[in-house]
Amino acid sequence: MEFMTLMDKIREQFGVSYTFEISPGETWNRSGDKSILQIFDIETGETKVLKEFDCVIEAPNWSADGTFLTYNSNGRIFKYALATGEVTTIESHYVDNCNNDHVLDPDGSGVYVSHHTKEDGLSRIYKIYFDGREPRLVTPLAPSYLHGITPDGKTLAYCAERNGSYDIYTIPAVGGNETRLTTAFGLNDGPEYDCNGEYIWFNSERSGRMQAFCMKADGSEQTQMTHDLHWNTWFPHISPDRQKVVMVAYTETDVRPGEHVPNKNVELRLMRRALPVEANCSLPADSWSAPQTILKLFGGQGTINVNSWAPDSKRFAFVSYVHGNDSSN
Structure with a gap:
């Protein structure tokens, strides 16, 4: 990984680009993009469109009572009522530059968000x-990107850059001292607790390609869960029944391992437990099936950045996109 990082710096110095790096401006240009909020049913394989938007929305969360979704758009957080389709804005006052890293408080009182503050533009929770x-x-230190919360709502898990290294940290939800859980070279991101709070799923590029990992909540027993040869796997989301994990994957030729950009053809991939739920919740790796592609779509950044499983563990929400005026995507 250190050698690969060095080579990237040398390439940048001499202007040598990979195919997928030719037009980063176009890749990140999301003006005119349309968003399609959808639900995928694991049992039937069917996709249901909830609503189409003439703007970028990202990262749906599914409420614990199953009645609404939350998502971010243009720096704010919104509610989508599943019964009526009504969209309402959650009042957030000066917290008006939220990104797609947010989770619902299990007690139903609100949402923990990652907001780029005005003093330096960095993300804080x-x-x-x-x-x-x-x-x-919650987190005075920045940048901090939220991904997980314990079932009791007392602890948050997030990705943070400290001294040039992106690692996984935890912090009491009321604020306080943060605890570093990973030290592996490269980007460690997307930490998410299972429904018992015993394990944290995350993604890491420590193996040379972005892959899904799992560890105990104290950071011990960090175990690689996917070994995809041709995909960079991001944001493994474990279902409430602990039987399934859904993740988004980029093909190896589309992105560097540490990138999760928009405007790409991506795949949603699913792992299933091979052992009963009474067995060890997440580890070892051989208790899970190999990932299988369940859906191909145009998306990437914003599609499924945070856990969006329904409480019944049978469905999850996601977002696909139509880029600019291109109706073919």
Whole structure:
């Protein structure tokens, strides 16, 4: 990994690009993009369109009571009522530059979000409330990108850059001292607790390609869970029943291992447990099936950045995109 990083710096110095690096401006140009909020049913393999948007929306979360989704768009967090299709804005006051890393508080009181603050533009974690009260800062240090919360709502897990290294940290939800869980070279991202709070799923490029990993909640027993030869696997989301993991994957020729960009053809891939739920919750790796592609779509960044499983573990929400005026995607 150190050698690969060195070679990337040399390529940049001499202007040598891979095919997928030729037009980064076009890759990140999302003006005119349309978003399609959808649900995938694991049992039937059917996709249901909930709503189409003439703007970029990202990263749906599914509420614990099953009644609504939350997502981010243009720096704000929104609610989508599943019964009526009504969209409402969650009052967040000055927290108005949220990215696609956010999770719902299990107690139903609000959403923990990652907000780029005005003083330096870096992402910090806040809690915003459904009752409209003032937001609360959780992580003074930045950048911090939220991905997970324990079932009791007491601890958050997030990716943070500290001293040039991106690793996984935890912090009390009320604020306090953060704890570093990973030290492996390269990007470690997407930490997400299982429904018992015993294990954290995450993705890491430590093997040379982005892959799914799992570890105990204290950071021990870090175990590689996927060994995809041709994909860079991001954001493994474990279902509430602990029997399935869905993730987004880029082909090896489309991105560097540490990139999760928009405007790409990606695949949603699924792993299933080979052991009963009473057995060890997440480890070892051989208790899970190899990932299988269940859906191909145009998306990437924003498609499924955070856990979007329904409480019944039979469905999950995701977003696909139509780029600019291109109706073929």
